[in-house]
Amino acid sequence: MNNNFKKTMEACTGACLPCTAWSGETEEIINQAVEFAAKHGTGRPTEVYVWRESIGFQRYGAYVREAGSHQETLTETLHASAVDFIVEKVEGAVFAPEDLFPGATVPFAIEFVNGLYADEPADHGRQAIFILRDWHRFINANADHVDKQLACLERLSQSREKHIIALGKPNWNDENVPIELAHMMHRCTLEMPGKEERQLTAEKWRDHLTTHSAGKFPKLEAIDLHTLEMIADATGGLTRKQTENAICLSIAATATFDVDYILNEKKNLVKQAGFDIARPSSGFERIGGLAPLKGWATRLRKRFTKEAFDYGFLNYPRGLLMAGVPGCGKSAIAKAIANEWGMNIVTVAATDLKGSLVGESEAKVATLFDVLRSAAPIIAFVDEAEKLLGKSDAVNDGGAHDAVLGQFLSFMQEDTSGVFFVFTANNMEKFAPELVDRFEGRFFIDLPSAQEREEILRIHLDLRSQGTEEYDLAALVKATKDFSGRNIEDSINEAMGLAFSEDRPLSQGDLVQVFGEVIPTSKTKKSEIETMRTFVENGMMRTANSLDDVKSTKKGSMREFA
Numbered sequence: 001m002n003n004n005f006k007k008t009m010e011a012c013t014g015a016c017l018p019c020t021a022w023s024g025e026t027e028e029i030i031n032q033a034v035e036f037a038a039k040h041g042t043g044r045p046t047e048v049y050v051w052r053e054s055i056g057f058q059r060y061g062a063y064v065r066e067a068g069s070h071q072e073t074l075t076e077t078l079h080a081s082a083v084d085f086i087v088e089k090v091e092g093a094v095f096a097p098e099d100l101f102p103g104a105t106v107p108f109a110i111e112f113v114n115g116l117y118a119d120e121p122a123d124h125g126r127q128a129i130f131i132l133r134d135w136h137r138f139i140n141a142n143a144d145h146v147d148k149q150l151a152c153l154e155r156l157s158q159s160r161e162k163h164i165i166a167l168g169k170p171n172w173n174d175e176n177v178p179i180e181l182a183h184m185m186h187r188c189t190l191e192m193p194g195k196e197e198r199q200l201t202a203e204k205w206r207d208h209l210t211t212h213s214a215g216k217f218p219k220l221e222a223i224d225l226h227t228l229e230m231i232a233d234a235t236g237g238l239t240r241k242q243t244e245n246a247i248c249l250s251i252a253a254t255a256t257f258d259v260d261y262i263l264n265e266k267k268n269l270v271k272q273a274g275f276d277i278a279r280p281s282s283g284f285e286r287i288g289g290l291a292p293l294k295g296w297a298t299r300l301r302k303r304f305t306k307e308a309f310d311y312g313f314l315n316y317p318r319g320l321l322m323a324g325v326p327g328c329g330k331s332a333i334a335k336a337i338a339n340e341w342g343m344n345i346v347t348v349a350a351t352d353l354k355g356s357l358v359g360e361s362e363a364k365v366a367t368l369f370d371v372l373r374s375a376a377p378i379i380a381f382v383d384e385a386e387k388l389l390g391k392s393d394a395v396n397d398g399g400a401h402d403a404v405l406g407q408f409l410s411f412m413q414e415d416t417s418g419v420f421f422v423f424t425a426n427n428m429e430k431f432a433p434e435l436v437d438r439f440e441g442r443f444f445i446d447l448p449s450a451q452e453r454e455e456i457l458r459i460h461l462d463l464r465s466q467g468t469e470e471y472d473l474a475a476l477v478k479a480t481k482d483f484s485g486r487n488i489e490d491s492i493n494e495a496m497g498l499a500f501s502e503d504r505p506l507s508q509g510d511l512v513q514v515f516g517e518v519i520p521t522s523k524t525k526k527s528e529i530e531t532m533r534t535f536v537e538n539g540m541m542r543t544a545n546s547l548d549d550v551k552s553t554k555k556g557s558m559r560e561f562a
Helices: 003-014 026-039 106-116 145-154 195-212 224-236 238-253 261-270 291-304 304-309 331-343 360-375 400-414 451-461 475-479 485-501 509-517 526-537
Strands: 019-023 046-052 055-063 072-075 086-096 127-132 162-167 185-189 276-278 319-324 345-349 378-383 420-424 443-444 549-554 558-561
Touching: 003 019, 003 026, 003 162, 003 185, 026 046, 026 055, 026 086, 026 127, 026 162, 026 238, 046 106, 055 106, 072 086, 106 127, 106 145, 145 162, 185 224, 195 224, 195 238, 224 261, 238 261, 261 276, 291 304, 291 331, 291 443, 304 360, 304 378, 319 526, 331 378, 331 420, 345 360, 360 400, 360 420, 443 526, 451 475, 451 485, 475 509, 485 509
Parallel strands: 019 162, 019 185, 046 127, 127 162, 319 420, 319 443, 345 378, 378 420
Antiparallel strands: 046 055, 055 072, 055 086, 276 345, 549 558
């Protein structure tokens, strides 16, 4: 049983709080409630009734298999250590209004809670938990309905016999909980499954299939503890049902636990939640220059090990904030770090976390944090983060911006799971100082120096099977003065296209010609670059570029490159 669920329910039922408003996985909360009722009641029988709009109430129970039998038997109590049981609907135990017109089950839900055990002396002393699925859609239907709920909760608060679990999606907040009921409802969130729970799920499926499949899955028999741990890592960030589905799909498709298959399935599931998760295939070998930033990131990798905490560190690193010239590799650096660290990276666009409805943005951010926490250690990459968290003179969103900023500040300060944020920004001045302070690494990526441009040229020519020994690199370095990395890459592609269209090899002349026609980023973004360079001068950021070839002018705000 989920320890957080157990403790919350024990506290709320013990304090006669009539209702817990849960958000999270519906089926898992039902399973947890049935297990809680069967294991952790007060010694008296506790029944669980689940309501849904289309049916009414259906009783659920814990079933155990008797020794030597294939039949499952309903039991009202379980030993606290019992694990060999299943949660099922009780056959025939359905309760609905006689006249089942559309919407009839909504007022009936409150009537049923009030009426159960009310008239029969034999039922006195019995306990019940009522689970109202998707109740966020009905809780605030009208004033009369709200008052009937309040009267019901007031009666329930007088004893421990009945307790309501209201399920809402994506979560409960001040906008969907009527103010009259707020003091009667304790809001909770079921945690996503951690690594240990995910590993246990994989282990159970391995043991079940190897025991009951009569040798149909010989590959599963060879699954060892190391592979189970890999499966647990691969399913990080998935719900319990998604974890089980991914494992089962892998078995059906490959007859074993295939990490690559599960990772691919997880990518699809996480994308459905609005996020993109990946394990980049290349690292710093494809990033030219930026030695100080690369060195910093390489050193930081050890901070995600047990040895770091044994050494005396108290927490994981929180993040890297990069500002810089457009096209100088900020996004590429984020992905390369994920590869170098052996971590997954979740890419989040600012628009993914913005919602038009009240509370929608906060709910999306909360969902993101749940995914990240469960999948940690992980890198969360937010490109152009000032669009989400930056100050704006025209903010008129009912406080959503400040609420989302507060969520990020709190999470980055308090999270202990190992989520590492990588933010990029084109306008640092829009960030609140308290957000900037959350990042251990703050680097400005300037236009590449001569030495860095040579590295960039070598990398991109080699990647395209154009041997660098064929070219005068010194001349190409000079021709690309004040170019960004993207300027260089795009120009190489254009020069290759010119030669390819004429069915001949790429030449030095093709490159020089295209380089001469390009208007470099240093000119198209001149004012922005000048502003960003002041971040290094005033100590807000460190330079990410190699300083070997950099010379500062007397004015201090301009840089000359060899």
